[in-house]
Amino acid sequence: MQTNNVIRVKFKDSKRYIFSSKPFTFQSFLECVANKFDLPTMDVKVFDDSKTEVDEEALVYLLTRPDLGVLEIVIPGTANIDDSLSSSSLGDEGTSESDDTAMLITSPPEKNLAEEHRLAKMIEEILKTSPGGEKIINEYTRTKGLSDTRRRDMVKILVAHLTNEHGTSPSRRLKEEYAKGIISLFPCLADPRSKLGYEHYYNAEDGSGYLAWRIKTLQKEASEGRMKRPRQPQTGGPTADRQSYKEDCYLTEDRHCQEAIALMKHTADEAVVKEKMKLTLAYRQKLLHDPKKSADILSVFSRFLDIPGLINQDFGLLFGDATSAKLLEKWSTNIKPKVIAQSRGLTQTSELQDLIQNAEATEVEEGWDSDMSSILMLVHLCHPQVKAARDRERSQPNKHVIIL
Structure with a gap:
């Protein structure tokens, strides 16, 4: 998985490039930031272009994205974080760049990042309220990945929720939202070789992916279940038992x-x-x-x-x-x-x-x-x-x- 070794970082009104000859970790990133901006502490908070806080897990994922954008650094306690972020955003409109700063480019748009955040919350809520969902979250937190067994469990839980809420033939948009929500919640599960990162969970172009295959399996099982359902005994015909006559009246x-x-x-x-x-x-x-x-x-x-x-x-x-x-x-x-x-x-x-x-x-x-x-x-x-x-x-x- 290729990662960025150059990150654009903003602290207050100053923007700089952070370089590293080795792949960044969250700790090494904070050290470089502290050295670059002469920060008195590494106890800082990191935010992306959508003003969403970036933790260690999110940073690992964001470094694999070509549209990383600018990460903003805020020191807790020095000022209200929301005020600091809003003032720095307003300040960007009237400040010009220095020679060692880069133009702030919002890519992808903030609305896309907000959508990813919403979908991640949706998937997290489904897993937390479903039997076995906590085990999936805990395993990812511990290993930054999922075993095949846990991945299958996750797909079964999500497809069960999807089909219960929207029927056994959910729309392509819904399947895409669930797939996007998975990699938004679990960034390390994204496929860096694919265009969108979530095609292995659902690919709208050919209808493939773990979610689509699970839905097809459920549809097939439902169809076979109807076919195998025992037929109700026929009540008509010459061989049916009749109760209108009493046998004790006959020989x-x-x-x-x-x-x-x-x-x-x-x-x-x-x-x-x-x-x-x-x-x-x-x-x-x-x-x-x-x-x-x-x-x-x-x-x-x-x-x-x-x-x-x-x-x-x-x-x-x-x-x-x-x-x-x-x-x-x-x-x-x-x-x-x-x-x-x-x-x-x-x-x-x-x-x-x-x-x-x-x-x-x-x-x-x-x-x-x-x-x-x-x-x-x-x-x-x-x-x-x-x-x-x-x-x-x-x-x-x-x-x-x-x-x-």
Whole structure:
């Protein structure tokens, strides 16, 4: 790190150059100042162009800056420091330089130095009020630097504060302020090889730097967290548990259910079939919840295929009369016409054409009735499952309608 070996210094109305063949330390600087101005003591205060006091830490940083400006020396106790600084500033307007003095050039502007001071205070306040922040400040005070661990801790603390205050996508200006505040508070952390000194914390040109990388990490973790969030259990579908019916009202023993199923397959009395279908609802629900047996519903309960109204009966038992009535009210006037219209856009197989014809019919002639036909058409609207690239199988509508 290159430092200045020539410093412009002002004491009262006198301005002089201070030279050193070796890099200045705060102690050697004070000794040179005392010798140059014949000061009776080295117990002095040093101020920069913005009238901000310069301590040992700040001097080390300022000596690396090409725009160091003029440092002013004030002896405490000889006069009020503020009065001394203000009077010397006013005196500069009417005094001319001697041969061994240099022109007082305010560079950078005082407002920039005041801004750096404000940002340094902001960073210091954030660290002091955050867990682990004092350790970062103490380590820098002791070593004039930060270990990789402490530096990472500092970045995490500052980014946490930044995102909590301004959201997970803070503006470029805010990120620059935090980066500038870091090197303003900790001058030895500045990069002398970069243009501004803080680009390794945030570089607005390419969006890189420790602060930017930490923010991107938080954004990625938040995105992955949303993706990994466990899905809420689905409340719909045929395999969902229904509480509208009570199992104690139905046959639960397999032996009794098998007897009822056998009776339904051979009786021609529709009233008996409907009654037995009611009694076997709980058994039918168990089959639906079993992935290995759910596809066999129509083979076990084959009367779904030839007796109208059985699906409506199951629906009413599962969802209650109020919900069932809503579906029935809307089906013929609202839902069924849409199903028919959508089905006309499909590839017209003979089976689908029969379903469309029956769905539009007002009377049952052959095959399914109007409502049942439109329900079966829903399955044709579903995309077929692809088993493999060379083996594509389409689900048979009349085989899986109950599962749907």
